[in-house]
Amino acid sequence: MDWLTASEALALLGTQPQTLYANVSRGRIKARPDPLDSRRSLYRGDDVRRLAQRTAGRRKQETVAVQAMQWGEPVLPTSISTVRDGRLLYRGEDACCLADQAKLEEVAELLWQAPIQFSALEGPAQGLPGAFLALAEQAGHDVASARSGSAAEASLVLSIIAHHLAGGSVSFPLHIRLSRHWQAPAAADIIRRALVLLADHELNSSTFAARVAVSTGASLWAGTLAALATLRSPRHGLASRHVAALAEDVGSAADPEAALREWLGEGRAVPGVGHPLYPDGDVRCQALLQSFEAPFDYLRFADAATEVTGDAPNIDFALAAMRARFSLPADAGIILFALARSVGWQAHMLEQVASGKQIRPRARYTGP
Structure with a gap:
């Protein structure tokens, strides 16, 4: 695999520097720090040449549409969040800066543009299975009475998710409820930081599933159920x-490094490193790791993975290291994801309902 300097890449592409950086941020060209000068980046030659060939002629509309579904061009307008120039922004505010002090509840009000009101619920917290069942029960009710798409409805959905995943009294912030539920008081502030960083992430798979559902007239309950089912997968919340x-x-x-090369030699990818939207490293990972000391084995793995693949650790690595450092439950990663991302799901569904539009793309037929 060869790596090109910026000038070499630009010469092949025949574009301006900002176009090169845009292609990197959209995942079309992989970049890595220059080992000889950390202030500069190198660009994967195969990606640059492939893009140069593609842009030599005018792309067909169907090609643009297909690529849009795989880290390509944006496909839906939103004012909720975006990744731009390596920064994650919540309605224009840097999520990493918010993570220094904000609580998830405050991020919810920012993303929803409306107040949040938790409801006290009875019964024991039953984890993800309990959340699935509660959402399914509500989604099965009369749709006409449930699809108001209001912040009050979103608050009730989040209340049920929080009840089953974190338990505790609604008088306490979510990160405190979750740290007490896990009997990990030392991790309370790290949990708060993780929840803020995970609250939303543009049009990720689970968010897209939620928006598609409510765009058909389904309730927020049904949309959240679709999102939660999508999240509970090895390429998403279980990573x-x-x-x-x-x-x-x-x-x-x-x-x-030898152990990792053996792993790669079996045709498997390395989880926990790289992200198409963050060519210079996942800022969420960096913001979370700076708040605690990762276990030694995890640091050795991260160093080896970066050396072998050229990719920096991502948020999945940070969550795994956090779980190990504070002896959290085995499912802590997806619990944090589900609780935090429920805030983003509600924001996106409220925006989709307000748009009044149905999401119904066409398929590119390849059959006989």
Whole structure:
């Protein structure tokens, strides 16, 4: 694999620097820090040449549409969040800066542009299975009476998610409820920071599922159920579990780089590193890792993974390291994701309902 300097990449592409950086931020060209000068970046030659060939002629409309579904051009207007120039912004505010002090409840009010009001619920917290069942029960009610798409409805949805995932009294902030539920008081502020950083992330898979659902007239309950089902998957909310298993294996090996190359030699990808929207490293990961000391095995894994793949650790790595550092439950990663991202899901669904538009793309037929 060859890596090009910015001037070499621009010569092949025949574009301005800002176009090169835009292609990197959209995941079309992979970038990595120059080992000889950390202030500069190198660009993967295969990606640059492929894009140069593609842009040599005018792309067909169908090609643009297909690429838009795979880290390509934006497909939906939103004022909720975006990743731009390596920064995650919530309605224009830097999420990493918000994570220094804000609570998830405050981020919810920012994203919803409306106050949040938690409801006290009875019964024990039953984790993700309980949240699924409660959402399904509500979604099964009369749709006409449930699809108001209001902040009050969103508050009730979040109340049920919080009840089953965090338990505790609604008089306490969510990060305190969750730290007490896990009996991990030392992790309370780290949990708060993680929840803020995970609250929203543009048009990710689970958010897109939620928007599609409510665009048909389904309730916020149904949209959240669709999002939660999408989140509970190895390429999304469960990714940190796979990171933990590999980090503890590779990080404890005598030669972590050799162990990782053996893993790659079996045709498997390395979880926990790289992200198409963050060519210079996942800022959420950096913001979370700076607030605690990751276990030694995890640090060895991260160093080996960066050396072997050229990619920096991402948020899934940070969540796995956080779980190990504070002895949190095995499902802590997806619990944090589900509780935090429920805030973003509600914001996106409220925006979609207000638009009055149905999401119904066309398929590119490839059959006989």
